[in-house]
Amino acid sequence: MPSIAVNTKDITNDNYNLGSPYDYLNLMKPRVMSLVVFTAFVGYYSAIPLVGYTINPILSMIGIFAIALGAGASGVLNQWYDSDIDLLMDRTKNRPIPSGKVQPSEALSFGIITSILSVIILGLSINWLAASLLTFTIFFYSVVYTIWLKRHTVHNIVIGGAAGAFPPIIGHICATGSIGLEALILFLIIFMWTPPHFWALALVNKSDYKAAKIPMLPIVYGDMTTRKNIFIYSLLLMPCVYLPLILNHTGIFYAIVVTVLNVEFIRRSVSILKVNEGSEKGLFVYSIIYLSIIFSSICFDKLINNFITGQI
Amino acid sequence: MKSDKEDEYIKAFYENRKTKNFTILGIIIFLVVLFFFITILRMDITG
Numbered sequence: 001m002p003s004i005a006v007n008t009k010d011i012t013n014d015n016y017n018l019g020s021p022y023d024y025l026n027l028m029k030p031r032v033m034s035l036v037v038f039t040a041f042v043g044y045y046s047a048i049p050l051v052g053y054t055i056n057p058i059l060s061m062i063g064i065f066a067i068a069l070g071a072g073a074s075g076v077l078n079q080w081y082d083s084d085i086d087l088l089m090d091r092t093k094n095r096p097i098p099s100g101k102v103q104p105s106e107a108l109s110f111g112i113i114t115s116i117l118s119v120i121i122l123g124l125s126i127n128w129l130a131a132s133l134l135t136f137t138i139f140f141y142s143v144v145y146t147i148w149l150k151r152h153t154v155h156n157i158v159i160g161g162a163a164g165a166f167p168p169i170i171g172h173i174c175a176t177g178s179i180g181l182e183a184l185i186l187f188l189i190i191f192m193w194t195p196p197h198f199w200a201l202a203l204v205n206k207s208d209y210k211a212a213k214i215p216m217l218p219i220v221y222g223d224m225t226t227r228k229n230i231f232i233y234s235l236l237l238m239p240c241v242y243l244p245l246i247l248n249h250t251g252i253f254y255a256i257v258v259t260v261l262n263v264e265f266i267r268r269s270v271s272i273l274k275v276n277e278g279s280e281k282g283l284f285v286y287s288i289i290y291l292s293i294i295f296s297s298i299c300f301d302k303l304i305n306n307f308i309t310g311q312i
Numbered sequence: 313m314k315s316d317k318e319d320e321y322i323k324a325f326y327e328n329r330k331t332k333n334f335t336i337l338g339i340i341i342f343l344v345v346l347f348f349f350i351t352i353l354r355m356d357i358t359g
Contacts, residue, residue: 018325018328019328019332020328020331021331056353058349058353059350059353059354062346062349062350121346124347124354125350125353125354
């Protein structure tokens with residue numbers, strides 16, 4: 001029998017739940033984590049030709065792991081603060097805290113500890129500039145976006161989108177030790193991609209956001225304004241994705257891929273503007289594929305270039 | 313007098329706590345090994 005006594009009344013209370021490791025993993029938003037790891041890796045990989053292959057690959061992997069941990073920590077702190085509104089939305093009511101699988105205080109401790117650990121690991125394994133930016137990213141997502149912007153302004157995801165755009169810069173710093181133009185372009189692409197992506201989701205889950213009283217664009221200004229803004233931001237995104245090509249960071253392969261993807265993106269945003277049925281969910285799903293392929297093709301283009309120039 | 317349901321809860325609670333303690337122990341050991349490796353790699357002993 002365990003030596004530490006536990007109040008039986010507490011144990012039998014349904015609210016007293018320790019949560020499984022799986023619940024804690026879910027708290028870290030694994031899908032968002034994987035996207036962060038991917039974009040950070042692209043930031044890292046695209047900087048390699050600038051510095052040569054001198055980075056210790058094991059330290060690089062530890063660095064990417066630390067970035068993933070930091071992203072997970074931000075997700076935990078976000079879910080801790082948002083547990084009240086998560087309970088009101090169908091999409092989020094089964095998350096570990098609102099469903100009672102993890103206690104809010106446990107989630108808060110977990111979020112703070114993993115945040116600190118991720119920064120220490122990144123600082124010790126790579127460099128402290130990358131660790132500082134990771135600290136700022138965690139702060140930006142959990143405090144500036146979650147606590148301040150999300151519930152108070154219609155511009156929440158426009159400004160808050162910066163949090164999701166920092167990882168490629170961190171990846172770039174991991175490789176070079178400084179912030180470069182390539183990293184800033186990747187930042188700009190994600191920053192401009194975020195509004196059409198989330199507004200499409202907001203159109204799909206409008207009733208959820210309304211129930212939770214989150215001032216998303218469709219709730220405050222209506223569907224048509226949202227559709228127009230999705231279209232405008234889609235147009236603004238197009239030149240941004242050509243910047244790596246214009247600045248000679250990528251080649252012909254990237255140009256072809258981006259052009260094809262852009263045509264489809266514009267077609268889908270026009271479809272949203274015309275209020276076609278299912279166009280909102282279509283753009284939301286397509287925007288994920290779009291970003292994934294754009295970033296993959298940056299890597300692939302580098303790989304082809306390195307192969308041609310004999311660097312590999 | 314405790315009911316069967318209470319007994320089940322208590323048993324499940326101790327099981328969960330045991331799992332959680334082992335998980336935390338695993339994480340601590342992992343971190344020790346991780347910091348050891350970071351130190352070795354940063355020392356660049358391989359030249």
